[in-house]
Structures are given as structure tokens and as C-alpha cells.
Amino acid sequence: MREPVELRRKRILAVVHARGAVKVSSLAAELDVSAVTLRRDVEELARTGRLRRGHGVVRPLGETVPRTAAPAARSGRPIGDEGSVALVVPERHSYLYETLHGARTALEAAGKRIALHIAPQAAGAERPQVERALAAGASGLLIAPRWRSSADEEADYGWLAEVGVPTVLMERRPRPGSALHALDSVCSDHWYGIHLAVDHLVSLGHRRIVLAARNDSPTARSVRAAFADIAAAWPEVEDWAVVLSSRNAGPGEPGTREAVPDLTALLRERGMTAAVLHGDEDALMLVQRMAENGTRVPQDCSVVAYDDVVAALGSTALTAVAPPRAEIGRVAAELLMHRLAQPADHPRAVCRTELLPRLEVRGSTQELPYPTV
Known part of the structure; x- marks a missing residue:
């Protein structure tokens, strides 16, 4: 049966009053309570004025901070991260x-x-x-x-x-x-960010769009899911694809292996005229690689980057979706x-x-x- 909260807190107070200052980690082990649960109890006991919290320790109300800590306190430096x-x-x-x-x-x-x-x-x-x-x-x-x-x-x-x-x-x-x-x-709202990118490209006449994206963060997964959802539902988009942006953009989900295609070849084979690239560093590298392979931006392929951390710094400043970081x-x-x-x-x-x-x-x-x- 789970121990009632108030009983557990009475046990904490009993140990602290009997022994004086006690390390939080030692107290958790002694009472067979998880560190997270104990910290929650200690915070509430301190808030209600039944004990004092210190730098990784708890103390009875009547006990003062040891003299060895006084110089740091007098110098104005905080003792630990209490209250931070x-x-x-x-x-x-x-x-x-x-x-x-x-x-x-x-x-x-x-x-x-x-x-x-x-x-x-x-x-x-x-x-x-x-x-x-x-x-x-x-x-x-x-x-x-x-x-x-x-x-x-x-x-x-x-x-x-x-x-x-x-x-x-x-x-x-x-x-x-x-x-x-x-x-x-x-x-x-990354769905809206991808909506902005696709809407911009469609308004410029692009109907075949590829997303080259990372797959190693919650943002990357949101961007990928949003693009697939929007591209599939948008009547003007005739063809679309989602590919990995670089070899170090994974590992992605366990058990999955994504190849990194030659983006220039993919654009030519499927008649893609626009690309959304996530994130910025991968986008700049992909644009450089495309130029080396004879694909000009924006003449042959319009590009929208996603992140806008360094997108504006390329030799061709990249149009970019800018989340409000x-x-x-x-x-x-x-x-x-x-x-x-x-x-x-x-x-x-x-x-x-x-x-x-x-x-x-x-x-x-x-x-x-x-x-x-």
C-alpha cells in the first residue's frame, strides 16, 4: 500500500529534528523514498515553515547555517542554487x-x-x-x-x-x-511554418516540391509530418517527397534506415522545381552541392530553409521560415x-x-x- 503523504512527511521531520542537518540524498535513501518525491515533500515542508532547505541539505528551523558558509554569504554570492x-x-x-x-x-x-x-x-x-x-x-x-x-x-x-x-x-x-x-x-507551431513555406512556393507557380529534412529532433519530426500532411492535401501540389537532408541528420527512429539521395538528381528525375530544407546548416550545404552539380538557386530550383538561424548568411541569402525562438x-x-x-x-x-x-x-x-x- 502506498504510504500516506502526511505520514511520510512526519517521518522526514522526525529524522531532521533528531539529527540536525541531513543531506537530501542521504535522507531519501534512509527513508526509501525517491529523490524526486523527497524534494517535493521538503519543498512543501519548507513552504509551510516546518523545516529549512539549504544547499542540498534540510535543517530544523532552529539550526543556523554553519559559520564556514558565512564568508560566501557576506560576499553576496549565492549558496547553491536555492530559489533559482x-x-x-x-x-x-x-x-x-x-x-x-x-x-x-x-x-x-x-x-x-x-x-x-x-x-x-x-x-x-x-x-x-x-x-x-x-x-x-x-x-x-x-x-x-x-x-x-x-x-x-x-x-x-x-x-x-x-x-x-x-x-x-x-x-x-x-x-x-x-x-x-x-x-x-x-x-x-511548425505546421504553420511549413504551411507558410508551401503556400509561398505554390504562389510562385511551383507544383513539385521536395522536403530535405533532418530526423533527429522533435522539431524535425514535426516539420516532416507537417509537410507530408500539407503536400498530400494541397490540390496544387502535383508531386512531393520527403528525404533525409544529410548523413548526420539521423539516426531518427530505431530500426529505420534512410538513404541520403543526390538531391540534384532527384530534382531532375522527378521534375521538382522547389525544395524546403531543414535545418539551416544542412540547407546551406545542400545549396552549395546543388551549385557544384549545375543546379542554380533560384533559377533552376527555389529554396526555402527552415530555422533561419544562419540562412541569410549564404552566398545566396535563403528565404526561410523563422520560428520565434x-x-x-x-x-x-x-x-x-x-x-x-x-x-x-x-x-x-x-x-x-x-x-x-x-x-x-x-x-x-x-x-x-x-x-x-
């Missing part, structure tokens, strides 16, 4: 760094301390970072997991749903009906601060916010000078 907002993002991810900047700007303007945690490029790398942040006393969490495949994503649902502090997902939308369906999230971070941070200002037992409706991308028209698209056959 933890920001967890993957390493080497330029797209999400703009989101990080947007969140940071909003948090700093509100006087919130930030504890940044960079997750390595490995499946499940975010969990240790989150646990470290919570052990240090972070009061809220903004997170953008890498989630290279759907399997990676599903593996994180259970523990992330039990974090125990207000949490907002940035640029991620969990599977409907999953354990994270009811978690606050702020992300781009910085705004995603700002809105997510504001939502989290709203949650932190509410009492823990305050009833709330979950927010699943989508922001619309925009289209930046540059020199890589033009009207088709001849009708398609």
Missing part, C-alpha cells in the same frame, strides 16, 4: 540557444537567479542535470530536452512528470495522452514565474502555448518562369 530557476538545454544546439537567451532576458528582468545546466549529447542526459539542479534547491525548471528519437522522448516522460517543482517545456510538445500531456509547454524562451519564462508566484495548492489550468513562425523572403525563391508539365 534551472535552465536545462542540450549542448551545441544553436537553435535552442536563442530560446535560452529569451528566457534569460525575462528572468533577469524579473530579478530571478538562473542556474544553467548543459546536457551532453547522449540519451537521457537531461535527467542527471535536473536532479543536480533540484538537489541544489532550484524552485522551478525550464527545459528543452534533445529527444533525438521518439523512443528517447518516451523514456523521459515518467521521471519528468514527477519532478515536483513548477516546470515548463520549451519548444517541445509531448505526445497527446502521454504522462507529460498536462505539463505546461511553449513551442512553435527567443519569444519561446521569454513566454516560457513568464509562464514559469506566474506558476512560482501561485500557492502550491492553487488550482490551475495547464497551458499548451503555440507561437506562429514567420516567413522571411530573400533571394532564393522566384516565380516559376514556365508552366510545369
Whole structure:
């Protein structure tokens, strides 16, 4: 039978009052409680004034911080991350760094301390970072997991749903009906972004369009699904295809193997006159390769990039769909601060916010000078 919450919290108080300062990790092991559950209990006990939280420890109300910690406190440096907002993002991810900047700007303007945690490029790398942040006393969490495949994503649902502090997902939308369906999230409407790209190309007379896209992130999977949905339903689109943009754009879903076609050959074989390329670096590389093989942009093929991080920097500035990366971070941070200002037992409706991308028209698209056959 599951132990009643109040009984578990009484056990926590009994140990802390008997022993003084206790490490959170040691207390969880001693009471045979998960670290996430214990941190949630400790946060509530501290909020109601029954104990004190410190840097990875809990203390009785009457115990003071050891003198050895006084110099750091007097110097104005924070002791640990208590009360801070933890920001967890993957390493080497330029797209999400703009989101990080947007969140940071909003948090700093509100006087919130930030504890940044960079997750390595490995499946499940975010969990240790989150646990470290919570052990240090972070009061809220903004997170953008890498989630290279759907399997990676599903593996994180259970523990992330039990974090125990207000949490907002940035640029991620969990599977409907999953354990994270009811978690606050702020992300781009990638369906609308692809709609903008296809609508722009169709308005220029293009009827045969290929999507060359990555397949190693939630954004990539959303872009692929949206393109297939829109191209199949749009009467003006006569032929379309979805292919992998580069050899390092996977691995994609377990058990799948996608070949990387010669895009120039595909364009010629199927009479394609336009391409949507995701993401920016792959788009610039593909445009260079197309030029080397005699395909001119936009004369022979109009190109729309998806991301707009560096799309404008190519020798031919690329027309691009620009998701609102910085705004995603700002809105997510504001939502989290709203949650932190509410009492823990305050009833709330979950927010699943989508922001619309925009289209930046540059020199890589033009009207088709001849009708398609």
C-alpha cells in the first residue's frame, strides 16, 4: 500500500529534528523514498515553515547555517542554487540557444537567479542535470530536452512528470495522452511554418516540391509530418517527397534506415522545381552541392530553409521560415514565474502555448518562369 503523504512527511521531520542537518540524498535513501518525491515533500515542508532547505541539505528551523558558509554569504554570492530557476538545454544546439537567451532576458528582468545546466549529447542526459539542479534547491525548471528519437522522448516522460517543482517545456510538445500531456509547454507551431513555406512556393507557380529534412529532433519530426500532411492535401501540389537532408541528420527512429539521395538528381528525375530544407546548416550545404552539380538557386530550383538561424548568411541569402525562438524562451519564462508566484495548492489550468513562425523572403525563391508539365 502506498504510504500516506502526511505520514511520510512526519517521518522526514522526525529524522531532521533528531539529527540536525541531513543531506537530501542521504535522507531519501534512509527513508526509501525517491529523490524526486523527497524534494517535493521538503519543498512543501519548507513552504509551510516546518523545516529549512539549504544547499542540498534540510535543517530544523532552529539550526543556523554553519559559520564556514558565512564568508560566501557576506560576499553576496549565492549558496547553491536555492530559489533559482534551472535552465536545462542540450549542448551545441544553436537553435535552442536563442530560446535560452529569451528566457534569460525575462528572468533577469524579473530579478530571478538562473542556474544553467548543459546536457551532453547522449540519451537521457537531461535527467542527471535536473536532479543536480533540484538537489541544489532550484524552485522551478525550464527545459528543452534533445529527444533525438521518439523512443528517447518516451523514456523521459515518467521521471519528468514527477519532478515536483513548477516546470515548463520549451519548444517541445509531448505526445497527446502521454504522462507529460498536462505539463505546461511553449513551442512553435511548425505546421504553420511549413504551411507558410508551401503556400509561398505554390504562389510562385511551383507544383513539385521536395522536403530535405533532418530526423533527429522533435522539431524535425514535426516539420516532416507537417509537410507530408500539407503536400498530400494541397490540390496544387502535383508531386512531393520527403528525404533525409544529410548523413548526420539521423539516426531518427530505431530500426529505420534512410538513404541520403543526390538531391540534384532527384530534382531532375522527378521534375521538382522547389525544395524546403531543414535545418539551416544542412540547407546551406545542400545549396552549395546543388551549385557544384549545375543546379542554380533560384533559377533552376527555389529554396526555402527552415530555422533561419544562419540562412541569410549564404552566398545566396535563403528565404526561410523563422520560428520565434527567443519569444519561446521569454513566454516560457513568464509562464514559469506566474506558476512560482501561485500557492502550491492553487488550482490551475495547464497551458499548451503555440507561437506562429514567420516567413522571411530573400533571394532564393522566384516565380516559376514556365508552366510545369
